[in-house]
Amino acid sequence: MNSLSAIDDITAEYNIIVNMDLEWYDSRLTHPCGKEPVVLTLEPPQYTRIWTPQLGVPDVKEPGSVEFNAQNVVAFLLRTDGYILIRSRLQLTLFCELNFKNYPFDSQICSVSLQSRSSSDDNIVLQWRETHAFRNADRFQMIGYKMVGYNLLNDSVHLVDTFSDFNVSRVQVRLNLKREWTHFLMDVYLPSALFVSMSWLSFWLEISAAPARVTLGNTAMLTLVTNSMTTREKLPKVSYIHALDVWTAFCTCFVFASLIEFAVVSYIYHSSRNRRHHRKQSQQSLTSMTTLSSSSTSSMTSISKYLDVQEPDNNKIVVPKYIAGDCNRKFSRESGDSFRNHYRHQYHCFKSIFYIRNPQSLANSIDRKCRFLFPLCFLLFNIIYWLIV
Known part of the structure; x- marks a missing residue:
């Protein structure tokens, strides 16, 4: 993988540039010539003269972007024992299912899958190479995220089309990305x-x-x-x-x-x-x-006081004037006190204690x-x- 652009949070798209090595054996191209097989390095356009599998990327934005053509095939090797290697450089725009619950401290898992488009898993089986199956380039660039790991999977998926349904082989790499916050x-x-x-x-x-x-x-x-x-x-x-x-x-x-x-x-x-x-x-x-009335002067004066x-x-x-007095005075019916006046007096005394x-x-x-x-x-x-x- 050469580069991975920042994921667009709104469209959930990201661009990836990869070099893909596709290897397989074709017994029809076997030509014994001595003990050791001979490696033939051919021009990339010569791949059209042999059979090549039809592969596709499910989450790609532009269908057909993984087709082999003269623009993306960069190497073509053929060995006399039937071994074939085609190296292609692909620039893909993929979709990724994002979860923003921990944004901006979120971690995302984006998958890049490659599967057969026309042949069932009885005819074509895709598998990762046993050694160095996936690695980054020396000048790998990534913006906005940091890749903390990846997982390689080999499995089969059920494919349904207009005329039939069958299982196709698939290889998948899951990229564990953590946002730079x-x-x-x-x-x-x-x-x-x-x-x-x-x-x-x-x-x-x-x-x-x-x-x-x-x-x-x-x-x-x-x-x-x-x-x-x-x-x-x-x-x-x-x-x-x-x-x-x-x-x-x-x-x-x-x-x-x-x-x-x-x-x-x-x-x-x-x-x-x-x-x-x-x-x-x-x-x-x-x-x-x-x-209004001179007879009520005394009563009004007492009310105002x-x-x-x-x-x-x-x-x-x-402290209002009407509550001034002895706060230690006890309740007494003989003095004409009522419960209401007594507890009202004690309440204001209690407030005065706490300033x-x-x-x-x-x-x-x-x-x-x-x-x-x-x-x-x-x-x-x-x-x-x-x-x-």
Whole structure:
């Protein structure tokens, strides 16, 4: 085998250039002349004067490309004991059944078969030579794949035509090819990992810098989607998920999760301002209600005091006024307590023990934790991914 071109992943085609030696004995050409047979080296076109088997390659794209002719026959030897050797140089375009489940770390098995086209295995039997049956040329070239081994098979296949069906002899070589995936590290894996890492920079920006954080996340998301679409264009539309799809999907999920995290912390960060706005509106409505009836002034004042909440401070605990009191107070029916008021009082005391933070501190705390949580999860995913593939 002289060369094997890269397999076209979309059409599943590849080109191969081989030198094929076809040997057989024909008793009709036996001419005894001494103890040792005499070897005659004839001109290649002279092969048309003898009988030659009709052979074919089943997976070839162009039928008839293995026919012997003056262009592909390069040597013709004839021995006086009936031995015949025809060497031909063939350039074939073959089909290969591909499986992309582990793409781009996949291994493919492509077969090159040679079988009789018109004679059954009772008349013609094809077999590999016992020694040096298959080998690569000294300057063997291969692009995109690396051949890690091969298997030689001799068998028979059932052939069905219009008039009859019979078994024909076949020889087959199965090439074990492994894709070279080093360039995928530079073209796909490293850029996508960098864009995922770029989305983590938003955790170090202020929550109030919404345009910068959103722009950073959207840029990483659009770049990953574009890179994924470009990679998918180089593959056929298959119904299953391959290894590169898993990597791209998880990278996209990490970037999308950073956007969701910003939406959550932004909502928490501005929640106190929204509450103050609603409280101001409620107090204004209560004030307007006092103008309707002077008799309800005292009741409205008590309600507004009941709803009054301390203004949040950056480092202080936010505790409503109505729950202020002794948290160690026990439940007593004589004091007029109810179960609902008692457990409500204990619940707010329990929250105050664990230092309820104001929304701004809580949002900033989530951002600080995500600075380490996201890289740790991505590192864990990489360990699992590269161990499996």
